[in-house]
Amino acid sequence: MSAVRRRPVDAAEAPPDWGAAQDALADQAVRLALERSGEAGVRLRAAGIAHPEPRGVAGLRDLAVLAKDDLPELQAAQPPFGGMLGVDLGVLRRIHRSPGPINDPEGQRADYWRMAPAFRAAGFERGDVVLNTFSYHVTPGGHMMDAGLRALGCVVVAGGVGNSAAQAAFASQLGATGYVGTPQFLLTLLERGREDGIRATFRRALVSGAPLPLDLRRLLEEGHGVSVFQAYGTADAGAIGYECEAKDGWHVAPGVVVEVLDPGTREPCEPGEPGEVVVTSANPVYPLVRFGTGDLSTFRSDACNCGRTSPRLAGFLGRTGEGVKVRGMFVHPRQLAEALSGVPGVRLYQGAVTEEDHRDVLTVSVEATPSRPPDLDELAARLREATRLRVEVRAVEPDTIPEDAPPIVDLRERS
Numbered sequence: 001m002s003a004v005r006r007r008p009v010d011a012a013e014a015p016p017d018w019g020a021a022q023d024a025l026a027d028q029a030v031r032l033a034l035e036r037s038g039e040a041g042v043r044l045r046a047a048g049i050a051h052p053e054p055r056g057v058a059g060l061r062d063l064a065v066l067a068k069d070d071l072p073e074l075q076a077a078q079p080p081f082g083g084m085l086g087v088d089l090g091v092l093r094r095i096h097r098s099p100g101p102i103n104d105p106e107g108q109r110a111d112y113w114r115m116a117p118a119f120r121a122a123g124f125e126r127g128d129v130v131l132n133t134f135s136y137h138v139t140p141g142g143h144m145m146d147a148g149l150r151a152l153g154c155v156v157v158a159g160g161v162g163n164s165a166a167q168a169a170f171a172s173q174l175g176a177t178g179y180v181g182t183p184q185f186l187l188t189l190l191e192r193g194r195e196d197g198i199r200a201t202f203r204r205a206l207v208s209g210a211p212l213p214l215d216l217r218r219l220l221e222e223g224h225g226v227s228v229f230q231a232y233g234t235a236d237a238g239a240i241g242y243e244c245e246a247k248d249g250w251h252v253a254p255g256v257v258v259e260v261l262d263p264g265t266r267e268p269c270e271p272g273e274p275g276e277v278v279v280t281s282a283n284p285v286y287p288l289v290r291f292g293t294g295d296l297s298t299f300r301s302d303a304c305n306c307g308r309t310s311p312r313l314a315g316f317l318g319r320t321g322e323g324v325k326v327r328g329m330f331v332h333p334r335q336l337a338e339a340l341s342g343v344p345g346v347r348l349y350q351g352a353v354t355e356e357d358h359r360d361v362l363t364v365s366v367e368a369t370p371s372r373p374p375d376l377d378e379l380a381a382r383l384r385e386a387t388r389l390r391v392e393v394r395a396v397e398p399d400t401i402p403e404d405a406p407p408i409v410d411l412r413e414r415s
Contacts, residue, residue, distance in 0.1 A: 009307040012254035013117060018309045023056030026257045026289075028282040030055070033289045036086030039066070039074065040289045057257055057280075065266060065278055065292040068236065072100045072334070081105060086287050096140035096235065099330040099387070104140050104235040107285035113140075113233060114255045115148025118242035121251070122206045122229035124178055126153030131171045131202075133159045133181030133189075134209070139329070140235040141209065145180045148239075154178065168193040172201055179205040182327060183212045183220065183228065184359050190224045202226045206242075208233070210325060211316060211412065216358045232316070234293055236286070237279040241313050249300045249312030256281050258313070259290075260299055263320045271301035276320050277313070294320050324410045326353050327360045331387050333407035336364065339386040345374030348401040351391075351408035360412070363392040367401050 015021040031052035033040035047063040074082035080103045094106040106112050130149050136142035149156050159167045168189045179186050179202045186205055193200055204227045212230055220226050231242040232250050241250030252258045257280035260269045269275035277295045281288040296317040324331050340349050348367040376393045383391040
């Protein structure tokens, strides 16, 4: 495993009173939301918050949480951003679209999603050549990571998704020492390189968008010599958490307020008790107040000795929302419905996400009508267009899928 040199911690990651810093950030987010966000303003006023004044994180307790899964409907009713955009459309740098579909703004600020601290904590440095394998097409992932790397002065290789043989060869030719992408695709590149006799040059990786089971981490670090760090964020809120050199939980990123709330009662969870990650962000372009990510985690109760005063999340513990992440991309039930509802010959269907050799597999089982079985290849093509992922489609016997079965289930083991 590559050693990661311990680095000085930025002041934003180690304020002497983290709670006070979070309170100040929450107050700033409320002020921006009242001034700029029609959607957040409605929720704030409904909770009796009509004026910006010091109230801190605890003062948001009666505010309804906006669920990420509600954004498609909100944006469809009031396009393109559901009344949440805090600036004129014409001053944005880019507009992206995440699965859902959800429109995501990108402002002009350098490192708009605040990813640089995650790379710094992982040991990336100025002049490092880094292969970025997140998509640059439509979705924001590639640009999120690209901006953070460039803020550190790294040289970015805009690899994008797929084409493992070419990417492995190109990265080796350039002597790329860094990797960004899902841990599963990192394994694919390393294994493909070994098969093709390509010299491996990666020394560190920042991975996101997919689970990192302990056995996969060990395989990447001990079997291939790559020091692997995790980062956690969303296109809406930017960086939320990341690992330090201890690799023992995700430090809350500077610039966001993070709460862990009981999905039913919306009361704060005690450390060690799982709940939904809810984010408040004082972003003038896209102010968020109590934004529910749909992700489950819990706060760690112990302190980290790395020097950061931020609390740590224990990692990804599942989802409360309907979306399931597959190979770094969210797949929503509405996408399956878009592809399959009303198709002649399809009576019932259900998607299932499994894992084979550390790679995500999305399989859609289809129960056909007796009179007209559908063309499975055509269904696979429709699903691929809707999800932008390769999907396996299989026919199942009648009465295999219950009438009230969820449209998609996650059967991967977490560790």
